[in-house]
Amino acid sequence: xxxxxxxxxxxxxxxxxxxxxxxxxxxxxxxxxxxxxxxxxxxxxxxxxxxxxxxxxxxxxxxxxxxxxxxxxxxxxxxxxxxxxxxxxxxxxxxxxxxxxxxxxxxxxxxx
Amino acid sequence: xxxxxxxxxxxxxxxxxxxxxxxxxxxxxxxxxxxxxxxxxxxxxxxxxxxxxxxxxxxxxxxxxxxxxxxxxxxxxxxxxxxxxxxxxxxxxxxxxxxxxxxxxxxxxxxxxxx
Numbered sequence: 001x002x003x004x005x006x007x008x009x010x011x012x013x014x015x016x017x018x019x020x021x022x023x024x025x026x027x028x029x030x031x032x033x034x035x036x037x038x039x040x041x042x043x044x045x046x047x048x049x050x051x052x053x054x055x056x057x058x059x060x061x062x063x064x065x066x067x068x069x070x071x072x073x074x075x076x077x078x079x080x081x082x083x084x085x086x087x088x089x090x091x092x093x094x095x096x097x098x099x100x101x102x103x104x105x106x107x108x109x110x111x112x
Numbered sequence: 113x114x115x116x117x118x119x120x121x122x123x124x125x126x127x128x129x130x131x132x133x134x135x136x137x138x139x140x141x142x143x144x145x146x147x148x149x150x151x152x153x154x155x156x157x158x159x160x161x162x163x164x165x166x167x168x169x170x171x172x173x174x175x176x177x178x179x180x181x182x183x184x185x186x187x188x189x190x191x192x193x194x195x196x197x198x199x200x201x202x203x204x205x206x207x208x209x210x211x212x213x214x215x216x217x218x219x220x221x222x223x224x225x226x227x
Contacts, residue, residue: 037213048217100173106157
């Protein structure tokens with residue numbers, strides 16, 4: 001199984017400042033079709049998860065452009081250019097390249 | 113508007129069974145893979161199972177293989193998860209999601225396995 005490791009597990013951030021979350025996979029996430037099926041999801045308190053980024057760097061419909069995804073192979077990053085209060089929650093990376101699909105442990109983003 | 117509504121959760125004793133349903137609307141179910149994901153209380157997300165558009169391919173996490181069965185009825189716009197031989201560690205909120213990349217999520221249904 002592909003293990004997804006996120007760092008940090010907790011990230012206190014000042015409003016208006018940038019934030020960055022790293023996700024590392026134990027194997028390359030490049031699929032045989034050439035795509036990299038790495039997604040980022042946000043889970044606000046008491047809410048179901050919500051897709052932010054799919055296929056490594058594609059922002060989903062309605063997601064603010066302050067969110068961006070990047071990376072390749074086994075190393076990926078979610079960046080928030082300027083953190084807003086509504087960004088508080090837990091962020092997960094997920095790989096859908098190889099079954100069983102797997103999630104990172106989650107990174108809790110909180111405001112300082 | 114895409115909507116996914118899970119139902120069928122509840123309290124069940126260890127060894128018991130439950131069938132979860134996910135009612136889909138706002139899109140054509142037969143055009144999409146579907147996914148079940150669960151989240152134990154206070155824990156992270158765990159992928160449970162996937163099913164192809166026509167039901168011809170199904171995949172499961174090892175911990176539920178042989179106990180859970182994912183199925184779908186495209187004519188009824190519904191996804192299902194039959195859960196047998198339930199264990200304490202199956203206690204979680206169960207979410208259905210559209211697509212292999214979980215593009216849209218439902219609100220979830222709580223399953224509690226306890227004596």
